[in-house]
Amino acid sequence: MLRYSPLVLLQVLTLLRVSHCIDMQALLKAFTSACQSPSPSKVVIPKGEFKLGEIELRGPCKAPVEITLQGTVKADGNSIAGREKWVVFGNMNGFKLNGGGVFDGEGNAAWRTNNCHKTFECKKLPISIRFDFLVNAEIRDITSIDAKNFHINVLGAKNITMDNLKIFAPAESPNTDGIHMGRSDGIKILNTKIATGDDCISVGDGTKNLHVEKVTCGPGHGISVGSLGRYVHEQDVSGIRVINCTLEQTDNGLRIKTWPSAACSTTASDIHFQDIILKNVSNPILIDQEYCPWNQCNKQKPSTIKLVNISFKKVRGTSGNKDAVKLLCSKGYPCQNVEIGDIDIKYNGADGPATFQCSNVSPKLLGSQSPKACSGPVTKAL
Ligand SMILES: *[C@@H]1O[C@H](CO)[C@@H](O)[C@H](O)[C@H]1NC(C)=O
Ligand SMILES: *[C@@H]1O[C@H](CO)[C@@H](O)[C@H](O)[C@H]1NC(C)=O
Ligand SMILES: *[C@@H]1O[C@H](CO)[C@@H](O)[C@H](O)[C@H]1NC(C)=O
Ligand SMILES: *[C@@H]1O[C@H](CO)[C@@H](O)[C@H](O)[C@H]1NC(C)=O
Secondary structure (H helix, E strand, C coil), X not given: CCCCCCCCEEEECCCCXXXXXXXXXXXXXXXXXXXXXXXXXXXXXXXXXXXXXXXXXXXXXXXXXEEEECCEEEECCCCCCCCCEEEEEECCECCEEECCCEEECCCHHHHHHCCCCCCCCCCCCCEEEEEECCEEEXXXXXXXXXXXXXXXXXXXXXXXXXXXXXXXXXXXXCCCCCEEEECCEEEEEEEEEEECCCCCEEECCCCEEEEEEEEEECCECCEEEEEECCCCCCCCEXXXXXXXXXXXXXXXXXXXXXXXXXXXXXXXXXXXXXXXXXXXXXXXXXXECCCCHHHCCCCCCCCCCEEEEEEEEEEEEEECCCEEEEEECCCCCCCEEEEECCEEEECCCCCCCCEEEEECCCCEECCCEECCCCCXXXXXXX
């Protein structure tokens, strides 16, 4: 029995099981009537496995809508190459998504034919879940697996909490970022496990007041602010806090990356990492202002993205390569006010010991650092 106050209209989706597909019309209809309801209402997708095609559930709605996904929805084959999204929740105030269910992007076939890391001739693949322009939203107890592209993309959000999510794809799956965000203020990501083939969390331009706590990341490419500076109309990034997280077997750990010869001059400020455990993480702490994959930029022109008020404190564990800490700042705009607290990173490989490199930055040191701060000769970024 589901109990709600009498004001709450309960919309239990009657699934018309047409060969185990969710009837898109039935889902849209349930959503539309929930959205039109003057009091808070709820749509339940029950236990079971259903195919679901590309769908956009957008407001504005008259009152908050809650969607409870109990079952597993699988991306219908139609939404493969050339499409940019699978499920969109957009333009709502007070939206909730929960229920313990699973979004299965069925990426396996698509990854093999469409690896954008290896070739430029690749079609866009759909992002599994898009949260567009949500205000005061709560996303809880949801699993996303095998997205064809990013698992979750948050754009234009204001005050959105993501709690107890599970996001999984194989380590070798391309571009399967866990949570990517941009142009958003007040995102919280809590108690979440992310293991994919790309960044666990990637922070795009215009992100403000992001709080990441108790997230376990790996395998994958770690937690990344940027890349910043690739496009002309980018916005500043500020107020990023990553605390009490564990990174395991990732290719990078805590990373800030900006393009040289950037297309814009923005500032990324107030970015803090604290209480981080590393387990065999390559490049555990990395500021890279010469980020230029596939040589798509002019490396001679220094990055014009300013990095200000940044700290790494209580970061400890093991590195997967000797580059334990690399702070490679822009020679045009040296990093300002970088604080390094207690750091204890070990590397046991034959080419060791671990190094700590600094370029165009004079970090303020607090507590103790191992390896010794700014002691290593500077080698190029990746
Ligand atoms: C943020 O959203 C949550 C969930 O809707 C709400 O309970 C909370 O009051 C909101 N916070 C602010 C500052 O608006
Ligand atoms: C991390 O968690 C520990 C144990 O719960 C707590 O003492 C510590 O204050 C937390 N770190 C931060 C930065 O909140
Ligand atoms: C950096 O921190 C200082 C001291 O807290 C503050 O005055 C300044 O406004 C900050 N700069 C930016 C760009 O956030
Ligand atoms: C550490 O990571 C490297 C790859 O970065 C891998 O080759 C190695 O097997 C890992 N070692 C352990 C002990 O997990």
